[in-house]
Amino acid sequence: MDRRNFLKVVGATGAFIAVNPSTIQNELFANTGAMFRAYERVQLLDGAGAPIKISQLKKEMNYVFNYPHVSTPAILLNLDESTAKDVKLTSETGEEYVWESGIGKDRTVVAYSAICSHQLAHPTPDDSFLQYVQKDKPTMAFERSGVIVCSSHLSSFDAREGAKRLSGPAIDPLASVVIEVGEDDTLWAVGVLGSDRFHDYFKTFKPELKKFYGGKRKGKKLVKISAKTVPLTEYTKEIIQY
Amino acid sequence: MKKIITAVLALMLSSTLLVAAEVKDQKMADDMKEMMNAMVEIQKNWFYENPRGIKKGVKKLEAHMEYLKSSDAKGYLPKDQEYANKFAKKRAEMIELYAEDLVVSVEDGNDEDVLDNYTQIMNQCTSCHMRIRNW
Numbered sequence: 327m328d329r330r331n332f333l334k335v336v337g338a339t340g341a342f343i344a345v346n347p348s349t350i351q352n353e354l355f356a357n358t359g360a361m362f363r364a365y366e367r368v369q370l371l372d373g374a375g376a377p378i379k380i381s382q383l384k385k386e387m388n389y390v391f392n393y394p395h396v397s398t399p400a401i402l403l404n405l406d407e408s409t410a411k412d413v414k415l416t417s418e419t420g421e422e423y424v425w426e427s428g429i430g431k432d433r434t435v436v437a438y439s440a441i442c443s444h445q446l447a448h449p450t451p452d453d454s455f456l457q458y459v460q461k462d463k464p465t466m467a468f469e470r471s472g473v474i475v476c477s478s479h480l481s482s483f484d485a486r487e488g489a490k491r492l493s494g495p496a497i498d499p500l501a502s503v504v505i506e507v508g509e510d511d512t513l514w515a516v517g518v519l520g521s522d523r524f525h526d527y528f529k530t531f532k533p534e535l536k537k538f539y540g541g542k543r544k545g546k547k548l549v550k551i552s553a554k555t556v557p558l559t560e561y562t563k564e565i566i567q568y
Numbered sequence: 569m570k571k572i573i574t575a576v577l578a579l580m581l582s583s584t585l586l587v588a589a590e591v592k593d594q595k596m597a598d599d600m601k602e603m604m605n606a607m608v609e610i611q612k613n614w615f616y617e618n619p620r621g622i623k624k625g626v627k628k629l630e631a632h633m634e635y636l637k638s639s640d641a642k643g644y645l646p647k648d649q650e651y652a653n654k655f656a657k658k659r660a661e662m663i664e665l666y667a668e669d670l671v672v673s674v675e676d677g678n679d680e681d682v683l684d685n686y687t688q689i690m691n692q693c694t695s696c697h698m699r700i701r702n703w
Contacts, residue, residue, distance in 0.1 A: 445695070455658070477655070478655055530688065532669065532685075533685070534665060568652075
């Protein structure tokens with residue numbers, strides 16, 4: 327390969343990665359200081375295998391999909407009001423990062439890791455202690471509803487502002503799942519922003535992973551191509567919400 | 569006369585209920601004490617590298633879980649924590665899950681996993697006790 331061709335290949339590769347950061351399976355530190363980890367770009371499909379369209383999402387309904395690992399649950403929400411923009415968040419260890427906003431026409435669609443940043447409570451096929459509480463339902467965790475609540479220890483998180491912590495013993499915000507909307511209205515997950523706690527999750531819930539996913543190694547596998555996305559009521563047998 | 573009979577019956581019923589509640593409390597207290605002994609036994613035998621002793625400790629722990637699993641936690645949670653009965657129930661289920669895995673880890677000779685499971689059982693115990701005692 328001559329020098330000119332070599333430079334062309336390097337330039338083209340750089341441009342491709344700049345446009346699609348999720349092609350790098352690694353940690354990226356953006357100009358803002360934001361910590362972002364890209365994973366495989368995965369399409370969100372409904373229970374029947376059809377693509378989920380952003381316009382079909384019901385307002386304030388908890389949808390769950392597992393991402394980026396086959397056993398790590400995430401919540402998808404279409405809020406009933408626009409999300410804030412460029413929210414500065416700080417992790418427990420003092421790292422600052424910026425959560426840009428929700429997506430969609432009105433910036434109402436968001437996705438977060440459904441693993442509580444406090445003691446890792448999360449939805450399982452048996453029960454769910456962590457979910458968004460609709461505005462017309464009461465919660466003991468915070469002065470108003472319309473927030474994500476972990477009913478294990480009553481921590482709450484602001485779904486409109488990058489899941490920053492509002493109340494309770496949790497300190498870190500929930501990690502965000504970075505989602506994109508395609509030209510055809512379809513939804514794609516591309517990475518995770520913030521402290522994800524996956525390492526602790528796999529260590530802590532080894533027997534649970536064995537029960538539901540056939541083992542820790544199987545539960546740690548990365549989701550490829552598509553992620554089944556269902557309402558929380560279908561994902562779990564019992565919703566525990568205070 | 570009717571009034572006296574009614575009063576005596578009411579007294580008998582309430583004292584029976586009281587005794588039943590006391591018996592239940594005593595049963596739970598006994599189970600908790602045995603569970604604590606089982607945890608000490610597991611830890612001691614881990615230090616002595618005695619797999620058989622660890623498994624015996626786990627069996628003891630599991631044998632005294634029945635009441636915790638079947639009872640309504642509202643009965644023993646403080647009034648302001650009664651809402652957390654499902655949290656308490658979940659802790660009991662998790663203890664059982666970790667105990668089962670602990671035995672598997674012993675059989676696999678995986679000391680690190682044995683200790684991890686033991687620590688997780690302790691975590692489940694303390695997270696519920698913190699609520700009960702309002703720590």
